[in-house]
Amino acid sequence: MTELAQSHRPGGADGTATRWWRDAVIYQVYVRSFADGNGDGIGDLLGVRGRLPYLADLGVDALWLTPFYTSPMADFGYDVADYRDVDPIFGTLADAAALVEEAHRYGLRVIVDVVPNHTSDRHAWFREALEAGPGSPERERYVFREGRGENGELPPNDWESIFGGRAWTRLPDGEWYLHLFASEQPDLNWENPEVHAEFESVLRFWLDLGVDGFRVDVAHGMVKAPGLPDVGHPDQIRMIGTDVVPFFDQDGVHDIHRAWRRLLDSYPGERIGVAEAWAPSPGRLARYVRPDELHQAFNFHFLGTPWEAAAFRAVIQESLDTAGSVGAPTTWVLSNHDVKRHVTRYGGGGTGLRRARAAALLTLGLPGSAYVYQGEELGLPEVLDLPEEFLHDPQRLRDPEAGRDGCRVPLPWNEAEPHLGFGLPGGEDPWLPIPASWGPLSVESQLADPSSTLNLYRRALEVRRARGSFGEDALAWLPSPEGTLAFARGEGFACTVNLTGEPVELPAPGRVLLASEEPVIEGGLARLAPDSAVWWEREGA
Structure with a gap:
């Protein structure tokens, strides 16, 4: 240890x-x-x-x-x-x-x-599954199914791969295996x-x-839904x-x-x-x-x-x-x-x-x-x-x-x-x-x-760590102009964010602790720069 x-x-x-x-x-x-x-x-x-x-x-x-x-x-x-x-x-x-x-x-x-969710197709288990053939215990570790259609030529359902195309690949022995990602990533069977x-x-x-x-x-x-039902939708x-x-x-x-x-x-x-x-x-x-x-x-x-x-x-x-x-x-x-x-x-x-x-x-x-x-x-x-x-x-x-x-x-x-x-x-x-x-x-x-x-x-x-219980302190929203956010955390901390492309004025919550771009403070008002955020040490909180 x-x-x-x-x-x-x-x-x-x-x-x-x-x-x-x-x-x-x-x-x-x-x-x-x-x-x-x-x-x-x-x-x-x-x-x-x-x-x-x-x-x-x-x-x-x-x-x-x-x-x-x-x-x-x-x-x-x-x-x-x-x-x-x-x-x-x-x-x-x-x-x-x-x-x-x-x-x-x-x-x-x-x-x-x-x-x-899946292994590589080079994993020992999948190589064993390919060699063992349909109905074997080795194939039960993955999601193998027979296909639909007269000769099993269609995939078992309409599921699509996250990487594009269908989520099934057919083997020469006729069975299909599921891969929700690349064909080199066969899905494991978590019912096993x-x-x-x-x-x-x-x-x-x-x-x-x-x-x-x-x-x-x-x-x-x-885990997949019982019966592996169709999604019913493309894309x-x-x-x-x-x-x-x-x-x-x-x-x-x-x-x-x-x-x-x-x-x-x-x-x-x-x-x-x-x-x-x-x-x-x-x-x-x-x-x-x-x-x-x-x-x-x-x-x-x-x-x-x-x-x-x-x-x-x-x-x-x-x-x-x-x-x-x-x-x-x-x-x-x-x-x-x-x-x-x-x-x-x-x-x-x-x-x-x-x-x-x-x-x-x-x-x-x-x-x-x-x-x-x-x-x-x-x-x-x-x-x-x-x-x-x-x-x-x-x-x-x-x-x-x-x-x-x-x-x-x-x-x-x-x-x-x-x-x-x-x-x-x-x-x-x-x-x-x-x-x-x-x-x-x-x-x-x-x-x-x-x-x-x-x-x-x-x-x-550094500020976050110095404040000790900062991560656990509850958030309270403060009033702020449209297009901005303002909230307080615990004792003595506030954050203001201007998400607009223009300067915005609001009452200065206290002393600037840290800013992505320094605000202009005059007469108790803080002018926040466009697309900026400020951390404040609140006064009288």
Whole structure:
């Protein structure tokens, strides 16, 4: 057991738990693109380990690592061939253990991905299923079905793959297998007890190694509606997160999460489960974080909110109400490895960056936990002009505009050529090219600029941590002009956000703690700059 895990047992002498996850700021590391430690052009565990001081200085509480397991990389690691080993491009199992141990020495917890909806088609189980043939116990681990039509030439139902096309592939022996993602990612059959036992073993393997929890990929998947009924509509990807579909958010997934919660609770150190769950409503999403289920769920409704004050207020209040109804913290997120970076979503250029800086203070000022996707603290935009030969995201098969390569471009660490510090001097070119224009956005450049986005994040996390119970303090909305938001938190804190393109005046709530752009204060009034946010130390609260 690692040092940090030993020192954070769930339940002290007074019987209370640390509950660190309720207000934690967790940094998402997309391993391929964070830092290249061996010079082959691909980020790896050695590179992450070398940058732990940066994450500690940034002020985050934990890091979440995207999959680094053995994989043929059809979906960049989310097609797992061996859940208990590290792919050679990322390092070794010893590297993973050393990274966890060293992160704990820096006071950082480590969350890893688990991918339970599907495996790689190179996984030993699937290879055995192909060899064993129809009706075999090996095929019962996956979702195999006979086809429809006179000779079984039609797929078993009308389900579509998230990556485009139908969700079924036919084998030469006539049977079809289900893959809600790429054909290289066959869906597991969670009605089979072997599958449950295997994933309990996988979780224990990594918990014993010392990890502090799991981000559960497609936590709304695994269980399918009985009989695998047709959806009855085309373009099913657009229904995800808004409509009920027979292959996602079925009630049976909650039994799995309850079993995993019992397993997590059996380990010391407040190990957690985080749901990547798309549900048709915040109320349905809240079911994933009931007291006996997972600890957190990503708030994709917040992530997708347009830059409008009324829309943000509505989604914030609904999120707080629904999570609060089950006693859970709300978990806020602006970007991740699957969506366009929010600088670009908010308009790009100077406008997008101003809004992104304001959104950072808005998000980090809210109750609960927050996730920071690598590079958002640098204000990185989406890269929209990657050369065609570098674009390999399987999601582009569905829609070229939906490709995720542009948000996965490696980080710029300094202005040194040719790789902006991502890899080693004389090493291979990065797996995705880094724009030369990113030099001024690099970590080194921004650390030297007091007004940089990186230093804004560093100061915000410092203030947040200094306020102790900040993440748990309730939110109270304050009166504010149209197009703005204002709220108070606990004793002595307020946040104001101007989401309009014009300056707005309102009564100054107190002394400026931190601002994405400094307000002008005269005669007790504060003139907020367009697309800006301010944290205040309230007077007389």
